[in-house]
Amino acid sequence: MLFKELQTDRLLLKNISSDDREFIFSQFSDNVVNRYLFDAEPLINVQGADNIIEFYLQPEPRLQHRWVLVRKEDGIRIGTCGFHCWNMNDNTCDVGYDLKEIYWGKGYMAEAMETIISFAYEQMNLKKINACIYVDNGRSIKLAEKLGFKFNGETQMVSFRGKVYEHKIFTLDLGIL
Numbered sequence: 001m002l003f004k005e006l007q008t009d010r011l012l013l014k015n016i017s018s019d020d021r022e023f024i025f026s027q028f029s030d031n032v033v034n035r036y037l038f039d040a041e042p043l044i045n046v047q048g049a050d051n052i053i054e055f056y057l058q059p060e061p062r063l064q065h066r067w068v069l070v071r072k073e074d075g076i077r078i079g080t081c082g083f084h085c086w087n088m089n090d091n092t093c094d095v096g097y098d099l100k101e102i103y104w105g106k107g108y109m110a111e112a113m114e115t116i117i118s119f120a121y122e123q124m125n126l127k128k129i130n131a132c133i134y135v136d137n138g139r140s141i142k143l144a145e146k147l148g149f150k151f152n153g154e155t156q157m158v159s160f161r162g163k164v165y166e167h168k169i170f171t172l173d174l175g176i177l
Contacts, residue, residue: 003065006119008111013067016056016080020068023077025049032101036137038160038167056082063088069099069112078103081112083120083129091127093120097140104139113147121174129172132156134165144170 006013016024027033029043043049056066066082079099086093095116099109120126131149133140149170156167 002060006067006115007072008115010072011108011112011115012070012072013081013112013115014070016053016066016068016082018050018053018057020053020077021046021049023068024052024080027077027080027098027100028052030100033098036134036140037098038134038158038165061088062086063093067112067116069108071108078108079112081109081116083116083124086124091125092130093124093126094130094132096131109143110146113143117147117172117174127173127175129174131170131172132158132167133170134158134167141168141170144172148172 003015005015025043025046025048028040028049031042034042043052052066056062056064058064063086064082064084066080068077069079069081070077079097081095081097083093083095095113097109097113117129120129129149130152131140131144133144149172152169152171154169156169158165158167
């Protein structure tokens with residue numbers, strides 16, 4: 001199974017690469033982008049970007065993959081999305097996504113997510129995709145629900161910076177597509 005670049009009408013979903021170093025640093029040092037991530041401090045130097053890229057460039061088969069969203073019209077990188085915690089035994093994985101604030105509300109992430117969900121179903125043979133979303137992240141919850149994810153009744157408490165944040169687990173059952 002090889003992860004490949006994908007396309008939508010408006011976007012190129014390119015595999016993350018070392019060429020994305022400056023963008024990854026910009027993206028994950030941005031406090032607005034990081035507002036609901038609760039898994040790592042915002043980046044403070046480009047070495048942090050190198051570490052993220054290295055994590056996603058491990059040889060295949062790997063249990064994670066990240067695409068960088070590039071607008072076709074001007075080549076601007078606007079966000080990322082991808083999979084992690086791929087369990088090949090039960091054909092499930094988690095999904096994550098992030099977008100620069102100036103591109104919110106324009107349908108870019110829905111477009112990208114629909115494409116990677118199709119890839120997950122057709123190429124990865126996934127049966128379920130989970131999204132762990134902070135309860136106050138209304139935009140992300142709305143997007144997940146628009147894509148067919150359902151709150152599965154599970155919550156997860158995430159400790160970060162000395163506080164605990166409740167997340168809901170949303171699941172997309174690909175067996176019913």
